[in-house]
Amino acid sequence: MNTARESPLTALGSLRRHWWVWVAAALALAKLALLRAQPIYAIGNAIHDDQLFLKLARSIADGQWLGPYDNLTLAKGPVYPAFVALNHFLGLPLRFTEELVYIAACALAVRALRPLALAGWACLLVFATLLVNPLTYEGQEMTRILRQHLTVPFALLVCAALVGLALRRDRGFVARLPWALLFGLTLGLFWLTREEGIWILGMVAFLSALAFSPLAIGPARGRTLALLLSAVAAAAAPYLTVASLNERHYGWFGPSEFHARDFRDAYGALVRVRVGPQYPYIAVTREAREAIYSVSPAFAELRPFLEGKIGYDWADGTAFHREERQIAAGWFMWAFRDAVAAAGHYSSAREALAFYRRIADEVNRACDQGRIPARGPRSGFAPPWHPEHAAAIRHGVPLFLRGAFDFSGFEPNPPESIGTDDEVRIFRDITHDRISPAPRATYIELPAQRRLDAAKLDLLRWLGRNIGPWLTSLIVLAHLAAFVRFVQLVRARQFSWPFAFAVGAWAGGAGSSRSTSSSTRLRSRTSMPRPTRRRSRCCSSSPCWSPSMPRAPGMRRWRRPLGAPASSLPASRAQRGRPASA
Structure with missing residues (x-):
């Protein structure tokens, strides 16, 4: 009780x-x-x-x-x-x-x-x-x-x-x-x-x-x-x-193609190439693409698309004329994938990744043999460093810190x-x-x-x-x-x-x-x-x-x-x- x-x-x-x-x-x-x-x-x-x-x-x-x-x-x-x-x-x-x-x-x-x-x-x-x-x-x-x-x-x-x-x-x-x-x-x-x-x-x-x-x-x-x-x-x-x-x-067998080694290697191989003027926000310039077409038959299949409507749609229109088809690094990976799909290589994941492997091997071989000016071996999506990036980041740090507490x-x-x-x-x-x-x-x-x-x-x-x-x-x-x-x-x-x-x-x-x-x-x-x-x-x-x-x-x-x-x-x-x- x-x-x-x-x-x-x-x-x-x-x-x-x-x-x-x-x-x-x-x-x-x-x-x-x-x-x-x-x-x-x-x-x-x-x-x-x-x-x-x-x-x-x-x-x-x-x-x-x-x-x-x-x-x-x-x-x-x-x-x-x-x-x-x-x-x-x-x-x-x-x-x-x-x-x-x-x-x-x-x-x-x-x-x-x-x-x-x-x-x-x-x-x-x-x-x-x-x-x-x-x-x-x-x-x-x-x-x-x-x-x-x-x-x-x-x-x-x-x-x-x-x-x-x-x-x-x-x-x-x-x-x-x-x-x-x-x-x-x-x-x-x-x-x-x-x-x-x-x-x-x-x-x-x-x-x-x-x-x-x-x-x-x-x-x-x-x-x-x-x-x-x-x-x-x-x-x-x-x-x-x-x-x-x-x-x-x-x-x-994998979670996402952005984790796939074949795709990362292909993108990294394209970024290796260093031909023509280097722009701060362009990882793969149009000049680099033109040089790559001549050494990679696989990548050459994408030329009608990257230099056509797909390239125009993705091109940066702020620093360049869009007709130049200079594609910013943040968007090039998507333009790249769209072009591969337009070329008919996305019937299956295995075919798409095999095509990316062909591009990676052909471009890396040409770079290693000195047939095309290039940086060191790369894999992944980090853009190449440009001297202007340092000044841009230094300018952005104070803004970033101020904005962290400014609502x-x-x-x-x-x-x-x-x-x-x-x-x-x-x-x-x-x-x-x-x-x-x-x-x-x-x-x-x-x-x-x-x-x-x-x-x-x-x-x-x-x-x-x-x-x-x-x-x-x-x-x-x-x-x-x-x-x-x-x-x-x-x-x-x-x-x-x-x-x-x-x-x-x-x-x-x-x-x-x-x-x-x-x-x-x-x-x-x-x-x-x-x-x-x-x-x-x-x-x-x-x-x-x-x-x-x-x-x-x-x-x-x-x-x-x-x-x-x-x-x-x-x-x-x-x-x-x-x-x-x-």
Whole structure:
């Protein structure tokens, strides 16, 4: 009877202890409600990005894996299309489901810190800081059908899993196993979502060493090995599944053709050639192509297309006349693939990759024999270095750093959609979501809903533009607290393993952030004729020295480059039907 009388008091005490959970849930619901004001920004002619993901998702939903094979079928990882297909099956609005995934990642990040026995306000601070990340409700790109809707939560989950594993180093095997599996699975999915996911490997290697090394000493060595093998198996499972399905349907065992050695070698061989004038943003100049035609019969098959309509459509029209057909490095890989398809070599994956191997072998042989001026052997898509790149990057660094904390130009309202009814129909059909008004498509005016959405967007705009100073203050306070803690440990001549792990997490995160921001700046400054309007993300290198503080969430640069009025910027790649590298 005493137990019965005490149970309500026990429940009330539990509610008081976990008050922050209810506040966090209320914040998550509020954000979901606000984001329903954001329709999808549909770009009907983005055949290499938004529309491609939707077509692949429709094929998956129809039970045909990625559909009929062509030059775009295996161009990008299938994880995001599979996610869109699953959401289509569930019948939920796509933006709603994408935000649910991010909220779940935020919650697991807080859960990973549980062994620290943080106060409720600290847990709420961690969750709220991640939740209100303006990256997740920016209107220009986060309302598009692009892969960052998964790469952001996957990256957060990878870090959370490693932190959760490290903080449970003194727990049993069963307590640590879920975190090891989560780490492996999310890392595997992340790798299959974007082709340039190598930026995360530095942080993963650093944190993995810190998370597993204390467990590899003494009698725990066997259990640590089992955890590592479990993580490896979880990471390999998505890769093997996708590669097996690709082999079954297309005759090639691999996740994406951008990972295929044949294609990477062929592109690298073309970039080797150094003939005629060298331009900062052109990896394979027209002069180089003309020289390659004479030494590679395989590449010569592409001449009618690269020097014809395909080359004209992809040519840079800002620094050159389009008739010159000088194709920027960021677009040449797509022009190259389109030309191979037009030449009839995409009947199967094996035939396409064999053709790329022929080009690689013929061009490399000519370069090695001195029949054509060339750089050293290359493979992959990194553009050749040009002296002008250094000045461009130096000019971009201050802008990038300023933009990392300047949200004054933040805008959550998506642009008008692009396309006719036929072009945007697939967006409505597969996403189960609204799209922003398209001038060339049918639009039904809903006045009451429009007024409500406008009020929600005003609130999101205010939040996005005013959160920068708060995040900056939080970062500064975290570093001050870390310094004070460091002084305390030095004076007491003590060693704190959680503090050491936090410092390691900061170092790993800082290294990955620098490589990410550097690669973003390098790509925009070396592969495009002008800095692209795609706003670069900054996975902040600000952290956490203190175990109670997470790394600051990713942030974006919102402004166009100084001195570049809107009228002087080239049309966006999306509006020209070109890939957004997303």
